[in-house]
Amino acid sequence: MTGRKWFAVSSIVMAGALLLTACFGRADAPVTRTPKPLDPSKPDVVVIGSEIEGMYLARAAVDEGLSVLVLDPREEPGGQLLQGEMLYLDEPFDRSGTSLLQGLVKGLFDEYKKGTIRKLPEYESYYASLTEGIRIVPGITITSLSTGSPGGSSSAVKPEGSSPTRITAMTYRTKNGEEKTVSAQYWVENTDHAALSSRLGLKRIPGMETVFPAKGKDYMASSVMMKFKGVDWKKFAKEVGGLPKAQRFEKYGVNTDVSKDFAYGLGNIGKSYKPSSKEVFLRGLNVVNQRDGEALINALLVFGVNPADAESVKKAHELGVSETLKVRDHLRRELPGWENAEVNGYPRYLYIRDYDRYETEYVMQASDLFSGTLFPDTVGIAGYALDLQGTKANPWGTEIGKSDRYGMPLRSFLYKGYANVIAAGKNVGASAVAYGSARIQPNTAQAGEVIGAILGLIDGRHELASIPEEEMKRLQKLMKKRGIELNGKPGRNLIEGYSPQQIEQVNQGKLVVKPKS
Structure with missing residues (x-):
């Protein structure tokens, strides 16, 4: 953590902890394990970036007994929430009007809707309580990665078709110019500018240029x-x-x-x-x-x-x-x-909606969302309109329909071909069209919490991309006891009866899906 005046830990964390308890205290809440003492050179989990979605993952991992270190390329923590002051929260609902909020993020929304969390200091207090006990080192620069491939590597680029790669270590420079190396079991991309994932040698998921014609890569504003x-x-x-x-x-x-x-x-x-x-x-x-x-x-x-x-x-x-x-x-x-x-003043940073995202083990398509698909490895229940915000070529953007509830699979948060690298928040593996819905903060925050818990619950017994189906069912049952239902009723299939050609048009954002009666 930094020493900014607004991050007065002694008073804010205490107030935030009380608020967190009030928000999240429930009979089925898990008893948190005592986390391992943090060795900053060898934590269990390294999170790159401090966007709030990834902090739910970090919180859950710590509560399951893992040690977590957050290395933030930005000068101050909190990303779009605190620095960009994106304090208007969008709530996901299914088509019957039922809220899809679950887990820790529901507590934030409950206070937001009641009006007790609306102003920046209130969000800062919340963030401080959420990240209490988690070390955040701001202002770092990644200088190199080492992988588990034979002989290691200064770059994580891997040959096509090779066996899954593990990042084993990272060297970074602090804002004071000191070089440090850290090794970890898991690595999490949690920035808004692909600070880690852009180094993995992966294919970029095509962006808004596939929806609104543009010269080269394009993004939502x-x-x-x-x-x-x-x-x-x-x-x-x-x-x-x-x-x-x-x-x-x-x-x-x-x-x-x-x-x-x-x-x-x-x-x-x-x-x-x-x-x-x-x-x-x-x-x-x-x-x-x-x-x-x-x-x-x-x-x-x-x-x-x-x-x-x-x-x-x-x-x-x-x-x-x-x-x-x-x-x-x-x-x-x-x-x-x-x-x-x-x-009334200005935010210190921007709200970045969209930037380069890279292939995950499964890239969600609009048809997955509109069909209400629940996957065997579902880690999040999401919903929201497929809302494609404007680009310079089409400033008003477009909406191609509103999904019912749908599942977000673990594989869409695991980078393709990497055994231990996780995408958090807006780095989720979704096509440009599906991303219009999947990107919403509470969707990926809830999934992040589940993934963080899974890291502790499997305790290294399984590779993330190949958790046996029976084990995944067990993990989902454990999450249900903690108030997060992952395998309940699927959403309505809003594209039932569509031809393959129509489904392709939906996936390209060229066909609006109308509500079924």
């Missing part, structure tokens, strides 16, 4: 969160949310709704905005009431960001900051209750 104060939310909710649906939709955009806590839709507000350059775009607004006249909006898109390039990130952040002032003036004119809104 990043975002700069916009923070405001001086918002009269009661007036906003009454004068917009209180309108009859037809009138509300006509004036503000289809699917616009404003409650006492949240607002979404408002597409006409984006359509009427004139951005200062082609590199930014205002889409429909997702707004969270942070209390006390404060509100946060997820809507300002920035195109062409390379999160692996510090200069690209810096330029995009500066562009978003300057554009926020212009958006403020637009909101003052267009939205009741926002007449006196002022900018």
Whole structure:
């Protein structure tokens, strides 16, 4: 952990621990094992990056008795949640309206919906409690990897068709310039810029260029969160949310709704905005009431960001900051209750939705999601619209339908041909179209928790990619006792009766899947 003032461990961790207990305390909660003392040169698990999804994996692994070290290439921990302040949380539901939240992440959402976790310090406290006892070393640079192939290697690139490779050690440089080497049983990619996985010699999963034609690789836009104060939310909710649906939709955009806590839709507000350059775009607004006249909006898109390039990130952040002032003036004119809104500071980083992802043992397709598939090695139950955010070529993006519940297999979190390298969070193995749903934070957070627990429960007895089916059933039963159901009822098959050609169109994002009656 770092010594930032906002990360005042002595007070925040104590408060966060109380909150974590309140959020997650339940009769079926597992009794945590005492983790092994951490040897920073030889932990059981090394997590690269500190995005929150991977921290659920780390937490579960520690609670199963494993030692975990987090090595973060970023200067400060917390990624999109704390540094990017992506504090508008999307909840996954099945098509019957049942929430799919399970495990530790459900506790975060419960407090979020109640309004007790809305502001950055509250998220910082939560994050501190989630990561309590886990060592995070920020500002590192990976310099080399060694593998289990004969003779080892300074690069993890492996020949096609060879037997599974194990990463055995990593050499990295600290922000003070010191070289260190660490070995581990498992390695986890948990960054937003493929800091580890880009070194594995794997094929990149084709990206948004397969959906919206582009020259070369393309990605969904990043975002700069916009923070405001001086918002009269009661007036906003009454004068917009209180309108009859037809009138509300006509004036503000289809699917616009404003409650006492949240607002979404408002597409006409984006359509009427004139951005200062082609590199930014205002889409429909997702707004969270942070209390006390404060509100946060997820809507300002920035195109062409390379999160692996510090200069690209810096330029995009500066562009978003300057554009926020212009958006403020637009909101003052267009939205009741926002007449006196002022900018309430800026996030320190971006919300990176999408970057290079690499082949896993199984790459989920849109047809897996729409068919409601449950896999024998399901480690997560997910759901969400296949929401492909905008690119510069198509700034409004598209949605090709909303799935019912579906399973996320362990194999989609295991890099292809590697015995001990795990993808966390937005690195999940999913096609560009399937990624529109699979990428949602609670989906991969819940899967991460299960994977972290599995690492401790199998205790090295099985390779992750070849856990016997009976053993996987046993592990799933154990997770059910802990409140995470993994092999319940499958989702509805929304593409039943589709021809092979239609299914291919679905997988390419060229055919919208309509709800079944």
